[in-house]
Structures are given as C-alpha cells and as structure tokens.
Amino acid sequence: MRLSWTSEVPGQGPLREQWNALVLQMKKPEVFFTWEWASAVAKAYGDVLRPWIATAYEDDELLGVAALARPSIGEAVFLAGTTADYCDFISRPVLRQEFARQVLRDLKKDGVRRVTLANLPADSATIAGLRGNGCFYSYARTAYVCAQVRLGSEEERQMLVQSLMKKKMLRRALNSLERAGPASLRHECGMGLRDASLNAFFPMHVARFLSMGRISNLVAPERRRFLVELARLLGEREWIDLMSLCVGNRVLAYNYGFRFHGSWFWYQPTLDNEFEELSPGFCLLAKIVEDACRHPEVQEVDLGLGAEGYKERFANAQRTTLHVTLCRSVLKSWLAGGRFLAAESIKKRRKLESIARRAQWGMRRGQQRVAEHGLVRTLVWAGRRLRRTFASKDEVRLFRWQGDGQTSEQSERLVPLSWEILAAAAMRYAQDRETLDYLLRSSERFRSATHRGYALLVPNGVAMHFAWVAPYEGFAMAELQEILRAPSPESVMIFDCWTPRELRGRGLYGRAVQQLATLLRTEGKEAWIFSAAANPASLAGLGRTGFESQFSLVRRKILWWARTWTKQSTEYRSTASPKPAVPTSPYGE
Numbered sequence: 148m149r150l151s152w153t154s155e156v157p158g159q160g161p162l163r164e165q166w167n168a169l170v171l172q173m174k175k176p177e178v179f180f181t182w183e184w185a186s187a188v189a190k191a192y193g194d195v196l197r198p199w200i201a202t203a204y205e206d207d208e209l210l211g212v213a214a215l216a217r218p219s220i221g222e223a224v225f226l227a228g229t230t231a232d233y234c235d236f237i238s239r240p241v242l243r244q245e246f247a248r249q250v251l252r253d254l255k256k257d258g259v260r261r262v263t264l265a266n267l268p269a270d271s272a273t274i275a276g277l278r279g280n281g282c283f284y285s286y287a288r289t290a291y292v293c294a295q296v297r298l299g300s301e302e303e304r305q306m307l308v309q310s311l312m313k314k315k316m317l318r319r320a321l322n323s324l325e326r327a328g329p330a331s332l333r334h335e336c337g338m339g340l341r342d343a344s345l346n347a348f349f350p351m352h353v354a355r356f357l358s359m360g361r362i363s364n365l366v367a368p369e370r371r372r373f374l375v376e377l378a379r380l381l382g383e384r385e386w387i388d389l390m391s392l393c394v395g396n397r398v399l400a401y402n403y404g405f406r407f408h409g410s411w412f413w414y415q416p417t418l419d420n421e422f423e424e425l426s427p428g429f430c431l432l433a434k435i436v437e438d439a440c441r442h443p444e445v446q447e448v449d450l451g452l453g454a455e456g457y458k459e460r461f462a463n464a465q466r467t468t469l470h471v472t473l474c475r476s477v478l479k480s481w482l483a484g485g486r487f488l489a490a491e492s493i494k495k496r497r498k499l500e501s502i503a504r505r506a507q508w509g510m511r512r513g514q515q516r517v518a519e520h521g522l523v524r525t526l527v528w529a530g531r532r533l534r535r536t537f538a539s540k541d542e543v544r545l546f547r548w549q550g551d552g553q554t555s556e557q558s559e560r561l562v563p564l565s566w567e568i569l570a571a572a573a574m575r576y577a578q579d580r581e582t583l584d585y586l587l588r589s590s591e592r593f594r595s596a597t598h599r600g601y602a603l604l605v606p607n608g609v610a611m612h613f614a615w616v617a618p619y620e621g622f623a624m625a626e627l628q629e630i631l632r633a634p635s636p637e638s639v640m641i642f643d644c645w646t647p648r649e650l651r652g653r654g655l656y657g658r659a660v661q662q663l664a665t666l667l668r669t670e671g672k673e674a675w676i677f678s679a680a681a682n683p684a685s686l687a688g689l690g691r692t693g694f695e696s697q698f699s700l701v702r703r704k705i706l707w708w709a710r711t712w713t714k715q716s717t718e719y720r721s722t723a724s725p726k727p728a729v730p731t732s733p734y735g736e
Contacts, residue, residue, distance in 0.1 A: 156189040165209040178407035179231035183380035191373035211238035211246040221260040228265040240272040247276030255282040262473040269467040283473035284480035290470040294450040294462035304440035320426040328395030332434040337385035352417035354570035357590040366577040392431040399427035409446040542680035548664040550693025561662040564600030603659040612655040641676040
C-alpha cells in the first residue's frame with residue numbers, strides 16, 4: 148500500500164469516481180464521506196483548515212482516502228469534522244485497520260502531536276486500527292447518539308405511517324395548518340434546487356436560532372458558501388434534497404437534507420417563527436417519514452446529530468458516534484479524558500454549569516477586548532470596573548421631545564423590527580460580536596406586548612441602527628437600578644439604541660431617534676430618552692435633534708449602601724465648535 152499526501156482536494160477526474168466508488172464499498176456509506184463533501188469544505192474553509200489529504204494506492208487502484216486537515220502545525224483533524232454528522236477513513240472494511248495505522252505513522256513522522264477525530268461512527272472498522280496503533284495514545288468518548296427511523300418491510304412501513312397519523316399532536320398541528328390552506332411536502336432535488344429557495348432558507352434558519360437565544364452558524368458567510376457549493380456538487384449526483392412544508396404558497400419549514408444510498412437525511416432543519424405554535428417542523432418531519440415509506444428504495448430516515456426531544460417520537464433505531472483524541476503524550480491523553488469527565492460532572496449540576504458558562508463567556512469577552520484595545524487599555528478598563536464595585540457615582544439625564552414633528556429629507560427610513568430584519572442584520576454584522584449580542588437581547592423582548600423595536604434602513608434594506616420603545620411608567624432603568632414613574636399617561640421611553648461598530652460616527656443615532664420621536668408624536672405619545680451625563684457626545688447629539696434636557700437622576704453607591712435623587716437641570720447646550728455634531732448613542736455610538 149503506497150501512501151501519498153496532498154494539501155488540496157484533488158480536482159474532478161478519475162479520482163472523484165474512484166473516491167466515491169470506494170465510499171460505496173464501506174459497511175455504511177454516507178454522503179459525508181464523498182469527494183463532493185470534502186471538495187465543498189475545502190473551497191469554503193480551506194484557508195482556515197488547510198486540507199491534508201492522504202490517498203493509498205496499490206498499482207493504479209485506489210485503496211483508501213483520509214480527508215484530514217492541519218489547522219495548526221502539530222494538529223490534525225477530520226476535514227469535515229465541523230460540518231459532517233459522520234466522519235471516517237475511507238476504504239474497504241478489511242483494509243481499514245492497516246490503512247488507519249499507516250496514516251497515523253505518517254502523521255507522527257510529519258510532527259503531528261495531536262489528532263482529533265470527531266463524529267467517528269462507533270460501529271466503524273476504523274476503531275480497531277486506532278487501538279494499539281503504536282504511535283499515539285488514544286482516548287475515545289461518546290459524542291452523539293443519532294436517532295434513526297428504520298422503515299423495514301412494506302407491512303412495517305404501513306404500521307409506521309398509521310402510528311404517525313394517530314399522534315394527537317400531529318393531527319392537531321396539521322388540522323390547524325390546513326385551515327390556512329392545503330399542507331404539502333415539496334422536494335427540490337438535484338439540479339432542480341433553486342438559488343431563491345436557499346436564499347429563503349438561510350434567513351429563516353438565522354431567525355429561528357435568534358428566537359431561541361442562539362446564533363446560527365449560517366450567520367457566517369463561509370458557512371453559507373459551503374452549503375451553496377455543496378448543493379451544487381451534490382446536485383450533479385441527485386444527492387441533495389431541500390425538503391419544505393408548504394401551506395398554500397407559503398413555506399413554513401425547511402430541511403436542507405440529502406438522498407444517498409437508501410437514506411434520507413434530516414441535516415439542517417428550520418421553521419418560520421410566526422407559525423411556531425403550529426409545530427411546522429414536527430409536521431415537516433412527519434411528512435418526510437410518511438413520504439419515505441412510499442419509496443421502496445429508501446431504507447431509513449437518519450435524524451442526525453442532536454438529542455432533541457421531538458426526534459424520540461419518530462426514532463426506532465439509533466447510531467452512536469465517538470470523539471477520539473490521539474496524543475503523543477500519555478499525560479495529554481489523560482488530561483483530555485479528565486476534561487471531559489469534569490465537564491460531564493459540571494453539566495449534572497445546574498449552578499456549576501451556569502458559573503462555568505459565565506466564566507467562559509467572560510474569558511471570551513476579555514480576549515476579544517484585549518485583541519481590540521490592547522492589554523494596557525484592557526487592564527485600565529478592568530481596574531475602573533473593579534473600583535466601581537466599591538464606590539461609584541452615576542448621573543443619567545432625561546430628555547423630552549420638543550421638536551416640531553418635521554424631519555428633513557433622508558434616504559433612511561424607520562420601520563418596525565421584524566424577524567427578517569433581525570436575521571438579515573445578524574448575517575450582515577456576523578463579525579461584530581457586540582452587535583450579535585444586541586440582536587440576541589432584542590430577540591428576547593421581540594414578542595413583548597409592551598415593547599416595540601424599530602430599525603433604520605437604507606434603500607437596499609440593510610439595518611443601520613436599532614431602537615426600542617417602552618412605556619415610561621414602570622420602566623426599569625438598569626443603569627441606576629431604579630423604576631421610573633411617568634409624568635403623564637402618554638409618556639413613553641426610547642431606550643437600548645444601537646449602531647453597529649462599523650457605522651458609528653455617521654450621525655445615525657440622532658436621525659433614528661428624531662424619526663422615532665416624530666412617529667410617536669403622531670400616535671399621541673410623549674417621547675422621552677436618556678443618556679449618561681458622562682457621555683458629552685451623546686448629550687450634544689440629543690440637543691440637536693429636538694430633545695431637551697428636563698432633569699437628572701443621580702445615584703451614589705458605597706459598598707452596599709446606595710441612594711438616588713433627582714437633580715433639576717437647565718437645557719443642555721453644547722459649547723463645541725459650530726461644526727455639525729455627530730449624534731452618539733449611550734448604547735453603541
């Protein structure tokens with residue numbers, strides 16, 4: 148067996164056919180093992196992962212493929228480890244042990260000290276080749292238990308469909324959906340998959356994750372490029388299938404899935420947030436299983452990674468994957484096992500898990516601040532934060548709208564916030580961690596009956612500024628830990644304004660709050676807004692938008708003692724030069 152290495156996935160040609168033919172000789176072929184999958188990953192993530200592909204030949208016959216990557220000099224991972232539900236070395240089962248061990252020997256010679264093999268099927272012949280390989284100490288743990296729906300004989304399929312249709316939850320959901328129109332399952336397979344469908348799937352997935360307080364991996368442009376390229380390559384082989392649940396002409400749920408070697412795959416599903424209560428995702432999966440039962444060539448519906456509860460209602464089988472760590476040092480191998488056991492122990496205790504997650508979040512934010520501002524400025528900032536825990540004095544000025552209700556002609560327009568706007572913003576500002584945090588915060592209050600969100604859009608539909616409105620009465624001012632009392636029943640508070648980092652300094656905050664205050668006046672509301680007294684740029688900006696300072700709230704804190712009082716103030720007037728000021732938000736600009 149002759150082994151050779153290359154730093155790129157070989158292009159289309161004889162190897163593509165030989166590679167895929169070898170996949171079909173495996174005990175359990177998967178679409179994730181194909182040349183198409185490796186090629187799509189390399190094209191989208193190649194600059195980060197650095198592909199490192201091993202091919203084994205005997206004469207001109209391809210005997211094995213190991214699609215690996217080298218993210219760093221001393222580390223090797225599966226090339227598809229972060230995108231595929233199953234990863235493995237590719238060869239005939241009888242040659243797997245020899246092939247795997249030869250790959251590890253070459254990696255050791257090349258200076259690799261750590262090999263991480265994610266999502267390796269527990270029933271793979273590769274496991275035997277990793278044990279006692281003579282080059283690395285190995286530690287394997289369970290990664291995921293993947294639910295599956297095995298379809299069986301014709302009689303078993305009929306019983307499965309009957310069992311599905313008897314589920315009360317499914318009957319109620321389908322009945323509710325069909326009041327709006329006939330519910331149907333649509334397949335866009337192979338080259339019939341339209342770009343427009345993918346462009347509708349992406350924001351729906353991002354919006355769904357925001358509603359759950361999470362950031363979808365589809366906010367990253369490289370992930371979207373990967374799925375587009377994957378759809379193109381798999382489409383050439385009729386292995387891609389974008390499944391959707393339609394009610395009338397509207398799509399309520401999607402599954403970016405596959406058809407491969409007798410298996411339909413539930414890979415990346417999502418649903419429309421507006422119809423969440425009707426369980427369109429559950430209905431889509433039920434329709435997929437029902438439709439698969441009508442196709443004799445389909446043997447299973449694989450529900451993939453993740454232990455979501457709804458999968459248990461369908462599954463009648465499962466497949467386990469392992470996370471294998473191979474280290475040159477026995478100590479590092481033990482440490483890998485120890486970290487996993489510690490993490491599992493922490494997960495069993497909610498308080499400890501919460502503390503650990505907050506610590507991780509704090510470390511990430513700290514690293515980000517050091518990267519952006521440098522170590523010295525970060526230490527100064529941390530020192531100020533520490534000092535404020537002992538003693539502080541804060542002043543917040545409150546402004547009331549006194550404008551004439553007219554705004555100058557502007558290209559931007561203020562519109563009510565929607566899931567579509569939030570999703571588009573998350574994809575647009577994916578590299579701005581602070582803006583993503585803001586969008587998550589906005590998503591939490593999006594369904595509130597008393598809070599209303601707005602976005603300032605440019606003509607191409609991109610959101611450039613965000614703001615929220617809440618009743619003044621009972622408004623919780625977190626800056627001073629005070630509950631406000633409204634001066635009149637019509638009073639409302641503009642709060643939590645935000646401009647993405649790359650757009651700051653353009654006066655967007657001032658134009659947005661001016662439009663919003665004018666809108667609120669047409670509704671018969673009295674608009675208020677507040678700003679920290681220590682932010683002169685924000686104060687000056689507000690003074691030029693029709694807002695006038697009315698009074699201040701001052702809070703003094705020493706250890707556990709705190710007192711808040713009101714200080715009357717005259718209208719704030721800037722002493723700056725007569726140049727046009729740049730309005731600045733207390734929460735973003």
